[in-house]
Amino acid sequence: MAVRPIVVWPDPRLREKTRPITEVTDEIRALYRDLVDTMYAYDGVGIAAIQIGVPLRMFLVDAGVAGIAERGASVDPVAFINPEVLDTSGDKEKAEEGCLSFPGIYVPVDRPRRARLRAIGLDGKTFESEGEGLFARAMLHEHDHLTGKLLVDFVGPLKKRQIKRKLERQVEPSGHVHGENCQHDHDHDEAEHAHGVAAVPVRSS
Numbered sequence: 001m002a003v004r005p006i007v008v009w010p011d012p013r014l015r016e017k018t019r020p021i022t023e024v025t026d027e028i029r030a031l032y033r034d035l036v037d038t039m040y041a042y043d044g045v046g047i048a049a050i051q052i053g054v055p056l057r058m059f060l061v062d063a064g065v066a067g068i069a070e071r072g073a074s075v076d077p078v079a080f081i082n083p084e085v086l087d088t089s090g091d092k093e094k095a096e097e098g099c100l101s102f103p104g105i106y107v108p109v110d111r112p113r114r115a116r117l118r119a120i121g122l123d124g125k126t127f128e129s130e131g132e133g134l135f136a137r138a139m140l141h142e143h144d145h146l147t148g149k150l151l152v153d154f155v156g157p158l159k160k161r162q163i164k165r166k167l168e169r170q171v172e173p174s175g176h177v178h179g180e181n182c183q184h185d186h187d188h189d190e191a192e193h194a195h196g197v198a199a200v201p202v203r204s205s
């Protein structure tokens, strides 16, 4: 169990082709624990394995977002292994999405209101998951990661350049992303500080 570094765009590893998982082994369960730790450390509500540099077809969604627990309850996130989108329905809705691989960036994205996915769980069994609103959005966002699709693919070239400039200022050559626990002496512009961002911003009403 460990918090792993997040791969931040424009790192080309985010576009790598992902491979299906052939069997839920101890290694896959260890990967799941690392993804859980990393997702929580960065305050995300979803994460895909490729975001920690592992090009396997697996993502997680927070149990609160998935509607199986109160948000903040200590219920493990739901694992989606080899997921497929079976069906989407409902009018498209536009909402701002964030992504752990785009710290501090939010992009309005049109998505169908409902989505139904089939995947394999950590127990090795196939399940179907139907969600709407934020849950549908989270599943579709994470599923996009497995096909190499990213937030910048939803914006025009000008906005894409702006995002690139902003992230290049944030990420040092070491790949370090400034966070709340940084021990640096120098001051950061607050607006450019990479606070833990949710994979999908959750606005409490």
Ligand SMILES: [Zn+2]
Pocket: 098, 099, 100, 101, 141, 142, 145, 199
């Ligand atoms: Zn993402």
